[in-house]
Amino acid sequence: MSQQTVDVTHRIVSAPAGRIHLVEQGAGPLVLLVHGFPESWYSWRRQLPVLAEAGYRAVAVDVRGYGRSSKPDATDAYRMLELVEDNAAVVRALGERRAVIVGHDWGATIAAHSALVRPDVFRAVGLLSVPYAPPGGPRPSEVFARMSGGGGDEFYVSYFQEPGRAEAEIEPDVRGWLAGFYAALSADTMPRPGAPDPHFVGRGGTLRARFPAGPLPAWLSEKDLAVYAEEFERTGMTGPLNRYRNMDRDWEDLADFEGAPITQPSLFIGGGLDASTTWMADAIKAYPATLPGLVSSHVLEGCGHWIQQERPAEINRLLTDWLASLPS
Template sequence: MSQQAPEAVHRLVPSPAGRTHVVEQGTGPLVLLVHGFPESWYSWRHQLPALAAAGYRAAAIDVRGYGRSSRPGDLPAYRMPELVADNAAVVHALGEQSAVIVGHDWGSVIAADSALLRPDVFRAVGMLSVPYAPRGGPRPSTVFTRLGEEREEEFYVSYFQEPGRAEAEIEPDVRGWLAGFYAAFSADTMPAPDAPGPHFVGRGAQLRDRFPTGRLPGWLGERDLDVYAGEFERTGLSGALGRYRNMDRDWEDLADLDGTPLTQPSLFVGGGLDASTTWMADAIKAFPTTLPGLVSSRILDGCGHWIQQERPAEINEILTDWLAALPA
């Protein structure tokens, strides 16, 4: 039954990262919310009160390297098993033995791997924007290099690999860069289909050269942008980019999971205009095999990548309906 949500509470809890910043709201079964790049706990600002009002204890974290969570200086500290360990530690630090985990963008991948590696802790998994695709295939860096070579450009993931390179583009104007990045993948501001793709960098160019300019997406107010920019201006971008710089390490670390289906009850919601959905259409088609516990899969027409911020009411309804249908 819906109820009036209490105020959100910020806290720092011990984790393998050092400490993890958690923003929680509500009481009831624990739902851990994991953000993507380049975001923070704040990307769940619409979901925290809605889940709390529906009778859940919603807890949104800053992933290690972001916001008020610890930022280890060692690049391998951002490999996937370390992030999974943080998530399990947060659940236990909050006094719980298990939780439902929901992630967006990189958080979707982190949530899926958390469920795979710690099924004793994570009893169900929700994935927004990035569908589940089992570990397998060639080394990721090889795949992304080929993607760029096919177009005589550089794929953004490859562009992010060299420490310091993307930081040199972003950090002199964090707010402007973030505004362009968010606009590039939002339904109401993304470039036209025939415009140069913002996922790719021209030779000798910068990623921001293809970002839209002039207006913010409808979901992003000036104050919202201030929150995101303020955090990254304080922390820099290296911690956040550490996730991209460990993809080959993840591929090695998770070799034992090659082809493994994710069996817990699951949910996927994607945006119809999001490249993560269209490029990974084969992964979505494979869900009957790769997600045998799938409860619901939805594609929101006309929606971009920042799905829980672009369509908060729809996502809140989808999440609460899915949570209510899960086994106690």
């Protein structure tokens, strides 16, 4: 049996969500790992043993609505402040007072707001793929409604807003949809420049219509895909999609934090081929004001969106170097 298998512990802890499932490895200062859409704790499988070996207590959660964590029925139960309090509750349930928090994709945004709203709990924050942009500005639904890929195309975030609409596309073939979605945003399988953008839905169409057909990305084995697919086949997609359906509520809830910087020590790592990095280039440029505690910032050339899975060795090195630089 491998060292990784021996040391990994699954547990359920109490949180405002009801219960949060987490996977833990190692001992030392707590590092909380938060996944994005459409993933699970499993997206940190290549970080957990490395962080543990480096002397940290690495804990990857299933975010509310995913995996073995609770899935509240109410759409507004997935607002950002609820997820922040889930994270704080996990820290307490593990017998700790403070933690470093690291997130990818939606997890990066959840991690950033956890650090912003609960600096008493989260002493440092690492952001993967999605840059920090302070609360405020125009109402999100209005911004996304104005975004268009041309010819009446609809931005995917707008497409996700209506309950049941995206579920009707995804749930009849979860495995096939996930394979296409992962491929669409991976460096080695994403559509070539000039192809229809998979972040947009054509009039009367589906997101899947623009996913690439062909092999899985190099980082994603059939076994890995099965782990993800089996979870979403069991739980459905409504909980994960409800995160997108709360962006206007978040805008209202976080009004008191408009323009607020995150002052704790921070790290950003993005993919050079990731739309999240390119679309939010202005947010990265604003880091001297918005992340004054930034320790290091990196854009990995030739890397797509799923960076800790596409480039695990590089991400692990950057994470452990950054963690080692933090005050004890």
